[in-house]
Amino acid sequence: MHLKERMLTMAYDSLQRLLLDNLTTAVVLLNGELRLEYMNPAAEMLLGVSGQRSLGQFVSELFSEMPDGLAALRQAVASGHPFTKREAQLLCNSLQPPLTVDYTATPMTGLGGALLLLELHPRDRLLRITKEEAQLSKQETTRLLVRGLAHEIKNPLGGIRGAAQLLSRELPDPALKDYTNVIIEEADRLRNLVDRMLGSNKLPQLAPVNIHEVLARVCSLVEAESQGRLSLVRDYDPSIPELLADSEQLIQALLNIVRNAMQAIAARKQPAEPGQIVLRTRALRQFTIGHQRHRLVCRVEVIDNGPGIDPALQDTLFYPMVSGRADGTGLGLAIAQNILNQHQGLIECDSQPGRTVFSLFLPLEQGVPTP
Template identity: 75%
Template sequence: MTISDAQHRLLLDNLTTATLLLNADLRLEYMNPAAEMLLAVSGQRSHGQFISELFTESTEALSSLRQAVEQAHPFTKREAQLTSLTGQTITVDYAVTPILHQGQTLLLLEVHPRDRLLRITKEEAQLSKQETTKMLVRGLAHEIKNPLGGIRGAAQLLARELPEDGLRDYTNVIIEEADRLRNLVDRMLGSNKLPSLAMTNIHEVLERVCSLVEAESQGCITLVRDYDPSLPDVLIDSEQMIQAVLNIVRNAMQAISSQNELRLGRITLRSRAL
């Protein structure tokens, strides 16, 4: 079966690979629709234009194309940076094949865009890093859980030996924080779970934060409470809310400490609208 010129044209027009044909002067003789889409130009309007009027790369690239015409030597270039007429830069691989036709050397360019492939490769590398980080975090979480049990047990034993009930407030803080850290580690080790929501008085959260901050600061921070007792209970995960408020207060403590004013620091916990 003999393939006609029309069938050749039909095949080229339906290729998904961007294909250009240049004459010996590096002027465009033909480009298929895939090349038009890649370079954002019209093949019909661009006919006869010099290669640099379609896209730019480098002086060395032009020299390589001229050498391919003169020596009829094919070559391939990887991850070339082409700048289209619209100013868009695309990363491509392209193969140049000299073709002898009617005593003239033509150049067939097959251009394969790499941007999508490079993006996929980059995303896969990021996923691999995330997986490695996840494994490290899980390993660290296991190591944290072991001493937490010892801390909690020691705090319970210490509480039994303390002569005053008031001193047990500090051991209770240790026990409760150890439990909260254990729950945090459990969430890190397990799959992502929905927050444990319950109707909670926001002032219970604030008071818990106050007790932790007072124990940490050892009286160097004055906590001012400005509460609105009429506030209704809210649907929250109390542990997560405690951690969030505690982080904010600790940031405030660090800001005060950086100004060498820790012993004069005052932090207001306010639930009342200004």
């Protein structure tokens, strides 16, 4: 082969790899022995594995189909006939719940012999996107409702407080001022409560932030408060780049979530194991938040081994004044979600007895902050 032809072949191969790497469809290439030859970043994200580290691994080391999909894959290689499966259940070693996917297996012939191309289309992700859109819509409706209600409450509160102050000055008996002081103090308390429900009106002051420095600050505060009663486990991905964010606001959002986890652990009755909170960071490629797909997203998980969240509360968990504790205000998670929304991110929760996971998604490329 002439040099020019070899260069054209190399350029064509590079273009093919570039196209595959930027596809949102998960692509996995197996050889005739069903060992991994290649997977694109979308497949790495879907299966939760590194394609480079997994090269040469048998397909069942990456995922296994329930009940048994190996026979179908071997049959496709032997016969050369493609096939498609709908809503297949895949068990991945790196992921706890099974994945629901549609996939197509296409046999091919390469320079090294038989190949099998798998195209995986996750159904779980479509369901998650639909759920996120509904969640964001509900939160926006709730925020508008709270703002309107707060406006109607704060106006008469100002009049009540002013009238109580004027009345206090005209009272002949100083002992009667105790009653006007109660009116003033309660009006102030209600105003502060409404302000907390509204959250900050300030847009986040975006600057390059290392998410692990934010987590280090949160850990130091929680360790001081817990006084050794629980263990904090750090599971970080050091490759995550800096993101544009307001570090103080992120500290507040994460602190609210970690404190909730700490209080849930403390409320356990006769715990079978010591309290533990895991802080985990990972980078996700080609990830969709609401209507927008982001090239790279930082996921921060707060995992605790507390008693779990009441299923009746899980759909309204991020609404103001919703709390699972008798002494809770129900504002911590609402404020955290509002902060993430301003950063064009999102918080999700998955809870069962003994394991509650709050997942915070933050785009690593920011546009204009959301007011």
